[in-house]
Amino acid sequence: MVEDTLMWLGHVPSVSLIPARFPANEYISGASKIPTVIYYDKAGRVQAVGAEAMQDGILETALDEGWVKSEWFKLLIRPKPGESDSNFADKIPPLPPGKTVIQVLADFLQYLQACAEAYIKGTHANGRELWDSVSSEIDYVISHPNGWEGYQQSQIRKAVILAQLIPDTDQGHSRMLFVTEGEASLHFTIDNGLPAGVIEAGEGIIVVDAGGGTIDISAYSKKAQSGNANDIFEEIAIPQCHFFGSVFVSIHARLFLDSYLEESEYHDELDSIVHCFDKSTKIRFNNDQQPQYIRFGGNKDNDPPYNIRFGQLRLSGTDVAKFFEPSVTCIIKSVLIMVANTRKPIKHVVLVGGFSASDWLVSKVNQALSPKGLNIIHPENYVNKAVSDGAVSFYLDQRVKTRIAKVAYGPMYSIIYDKKNPEHRQRESTMITPRNGTKIIPGRFSPILPKNTQVSEEQRFSFKLSRQIDTKGSLKADATVWCYGGQDLDPRWKDVDKDNYRKLCTVEADTSFLRHRKPRKNKNGTSGEYWDFDFTFVLWFSATELRAQLAWKENGVEKQGPAKIVYEPNDV
Numbered sequence: 001m002v003e004d005t006l007m008w009l010g011h012v013p014s015v016s017l018i019p020a021r022f023p024a025n026e027y028i029s030g031a032s033k034i035p036t037v038i039y040y041d042k043a044g045r046v047q048a049v050g051a052e053a054m055q056d057g058i059l060e061t062a063l064d065e066g067w068v069k070s071e072w073f074k075l076l077i078r079p080k081p082g083e084s085d086s087n088f089a090d091k092i093p094p095l096p097p098g099k100t101v102i103q104v105l106a107d108f109l110q111y112l113q114a115c116a117e118a119y120i121k122g123t124h125a126n127g128r129e130l131w132d133s134v135s136s137e138i139d140y141v142i143s144h145p146n147g148w149e150g151y152q153q154s155q156i157r158k159a160v161i162l163a164q165l166i167p168d169t170d171q172g173h174s175r176m177l178f179v180t181e182g183e184a185s186l187h188f189t190i191d192n193g194l195p196a197g198v199i200e201a202g203e204g205i206i207v208v209d210a211g212g213g214t215i216d217i218s219a220y221s222k223k224a225q226s227g228n229a230n231d232i233f234e235e236i237a238i239p240q241c242h243f244f245g246s247v248f249v250s251i252h253a254r255l256f257l258d259s260y261l262e263e264s265e266y267h268d269e270l271d272s273i274v275h276c277f278d279k280s281t282k283i284r285f286n287n288d289q290q291p292q293y294i295r296f297g298g299n300k301d302n303d304p305p306y307n308i309r310f311g312q313l314r315l316s317g318t319d320v321a322k323f324f325e326p327s328v329t330c331i332i333k334s335v336l337i338m339v340a341n342t343r344k345p346i347k348h349v350v351l352v353g354g355f356s357a358s359d360w361l362v363s364k365v366n367q368a369l370s371p372k373g374l375n376i377i378h379p380e381n382y383v384n385k386a387v388s389d390g391a392v393s394f395y396l397d398q399r400v401k402t403r404i405a406k407v408a409y410g411p412m413y414s415i416i417y418d419k420k421n422p423e424h425r426q427r428e429s430t431m432i433t434p435r436n437g438t439k440i441i442p443g444r445f446s447p448i449l450p451k452n453t454q455v456s457e458e459q460r461f462s463f464k465l466s467r468q469i470d471t472k473g474s475l476k477a478d479a480t481v482w483c484y485g486g487q488d489l490d491p492r493w494k495d496v497d498k499d500n501y502r503k504l505c506t507v508e509a510d511t512s513f514l515r516h517r518k519p520r521k522n523k524n525g526t527s528g529e530y531w532d533f534d535f536t537f538v539l540w541f542s543a544t545e546l547r548a549q550l551a552w553k554e555n556g557v558e559k560q561g562p563a564k565i566v567y568e569p570n571d572v
Contacts, residue, residue, distance in 0.1 A: 022115055023052050033354075033385060036212070037071045038107055040096045049111045054279075059272065068096040072247055073108075075213045076101045077155045079147055091251045102155060106162035113165055139175045140165060141391045145214040146182045147241025150505055150546050151567040153178050178544045179394045181353075181387050182218030182239050185209040187399065188390030189350045190231065192379050204236050204344035206335055208365075209387060210355035213245040215327065217334045220400065221344040234402040237342045238452060244330040246282070246355040252323040253277050257313075264306040266313075272296050273313060281320070286359040288317035324360055331361075332368045339374070343454075350377045352386035401457045405541065407485040409504065410447040411463050412494060414440040423493070435468040435530050436520075443494040445484060445501070448539070455541050462538045462551070468530040469511060471519050477535055477550065478508040503568040507537050509550035509561055537563060 022034050034050030039062055041047050047067055048058060062069060072092050095101060117135075121127040142156055157176060166172035185207045199205050199222055209216040219237040254274045261267045276296040285292060297311035307314040339346045349369060351362055356378060366376040379386075417431055417439040418424050427441050434440065448461045465479055484491045486500030494501050511533060519529035535552040548563040 022050055033388070035071070036074060036108065037069065038073075038104060038111075039067045039069055040099070041068075042066050044096065044098055046107050046111070049108065059275070069093070070096050070099070070104050072213060073101055073104045075243070075247075077148075077152050078145070078213075078243070079149065079152070091254075102159045102162060105156070105159035109159060109163040109165060113163065137175070138165075139177065139395065141177045141179060141395045143179050143181050143184045143387045143391045145211075145241045146180045146216040146218060146239040147214070148180075149567075150565065151569055153545060154567050177395060179391050180216070180218070180239065180544065181209045181211065181214070182207060182216045183400055183544070184387045184390035184394055185216070185350075185352050186218065186220055186233065186390065187393035187397075188352060188386040189379070190233075190399065191389070191393055192386075194348075194350070194377070199348060202344060203348075204342050204346040206338055206346055206349045208331055208335065208349060208351050208353075208356070210327070210331065210351060210353040210361065211245050211387070212247050212354060213243065215242045215244050215330055215334070215353075215355070216240070217242075217331070217338060219338050219342050219346065223401075230397055230399060233400050234454065235400060235404045236344050236454075237338050238404050238406050240334050240338065242330050242334065244327040246327070246358070249282055249323045249327060250274060250278050252326070253282070253320075256319065256323070261306060264303050264308070266297075266301070266303055266306070266308060269296060281315075282323075283358070285317075285320050285324075286363065288321035288360075290317050291315065292317055292320045321360070324358070324364070327355070328361060328364045328368075331365050335365075335369060335374070336372065339372075346374065348375045348377055350379070352379060354384035357384060402454050403541075405449050405451055405453045405455055407483040408447040408451040408491060409449040409461070409481060409483055409539075409541065410445060411465070411479050412442065412482055413444045413446050414442040415444050417441050427493075427495070435470075435528075436532075445482060445491050445494055447484070447491065449541055450489075451484070458540065460538050461541060462536050464534065464536045467533045467535070469514060469533050471529045471531065475510065475512045475514060476508055477511045477533060478506055479537055480504075480506050481539070505546070505565050505567045507539075507548045507563050507565055509535075509537075509563040511535075 035054060037048075037050060037053040038046060039048040039053050039058070042065075047065075048055075052058075053069070061067070070093065073095065075092050076095065095104060117131055120131050124130050140160065142153075142160070144152060144156065156178075157173065160166055160176060161168045161172070166175050186205075189205075189207055194205075202221065202224070204219055204221045206217065206219045209218075217240040218235065219239075220233045221236045223232045223234055254270070257273060257277075258267075258270060261270065261273075266273070273294055273296045277294050281292055281294050292315045294313040294315070295311055296313065299310045301311040302309055335349055349365075351365065356362060362376070362378050369376055414432070415424075417428075424441050427443070430443065431439055431441055446463065448463050449455065463479070465477070467477055469475065469477070481504045482494075483502050483504045484497075484500055485502075486497045488497055488500075491497070491501075514531045514533060517531055519531050521529055533552070535550060538549040538551055540547040546565060548565050550561040550563045552559050552561075
């Protein structure tokens, strides 16, 4: 979805939706968003995108021309799902031959940009001049699921650069801002979904963004006013992200129909039947006591043993309800867990996102949570564009000032060996001797930010390091930032509960200024020289994107320099 944010001099900035002007928009009922679908030809060229890929006859054309369909591709850069999440990840369609997920995402972003450009040029007074005057200064707000981290952000940034929306420079990067779908949905909720006075200072609210791929669940509390014109909110629980969005309803439907129609002459029509289920049956389903129909053919299409009559496949309502059951259960369980673990009392749950347009989903969630004393709020207008509207609202007025650390963060230290320490003796086999000759034990985790800690917007976290930097090696200081996501409240050693440790990123900084210092001789029996360098990496975690800086002292004066973050692929 594309938003047009108007910020004219003397006017309050507002979010203005670009109307339904996408090509072939009538095939998605004039909605203001398009499906994440691209068709490529045999040469890898884009042939149809979004609503164009839903036009009548497109399946036949694709088959005749040998086109390859790519959909749900954003999920291919997701982190590894948790144990409780959907186990249908292998059902996500593969990428077209010779294409990377970054290339496909770039093609989709380029298409959105072209549509926005055409709309602005064609509808605004002096539209062409307006576009030309701002096109090199456009800021982009990219939303992503709660569970996505720095690695996913780095992949999206590469796609934005490949799509030529921004240049690959520091200034270009500064025109791009990330926001979680949970936080974007909160901003939408504040502007559109909360009746006046429904949440008082100190109370909490849970926002459930039920989307196509993921269900994002977040909890916030309104802080007491302190001279601010707008309400300020704080995150009060670790945000959740589950792979149980509406696409997984379709996956369950496909698995059922593949088995049910296995001996039917219409089994070859499975793709078309599932497509029709998505367009109509899934959307209108609201009663498991009534039969449901998938219209996929004409009056001559009949196979009575398989409940196919006059081009319609009849399913029992209870079977269709089972397609939704994992997603419904996920929302109910996640909300109740969050209510039990938040720092503030929760009275209200807001349902937004395209999947929340399902009457069945909303009714089942309401049926389960209302008896628990929770008020279910479901905004009537434009719930499917909650994230896009909320993302732009976030850009204009960032209301969340504190967030919760999902895991513990910190470096792994090597500490000086102490033969009197039983923990050291236990790890004696791992002992190493660096250039300065001092025996050390690696693998000591030192959290600088504990799990479930509330972090303010500009709060700094730092860790000190010492390095012996080879005079003939690469003149850079680096350190790996680790995460611990287990239940140990005092995590200490990487070899304890090791499955819950993972690398987040490496922080790197240029240290070529060391050339002005006198080096030392190696003391570990090897030839060569090195510099002793004591330094600090400073990190900011609360912002929606991690930031880092190098700090060190030169003749007693603190110096600062830039630091680069290189992310580890987190089990995508």
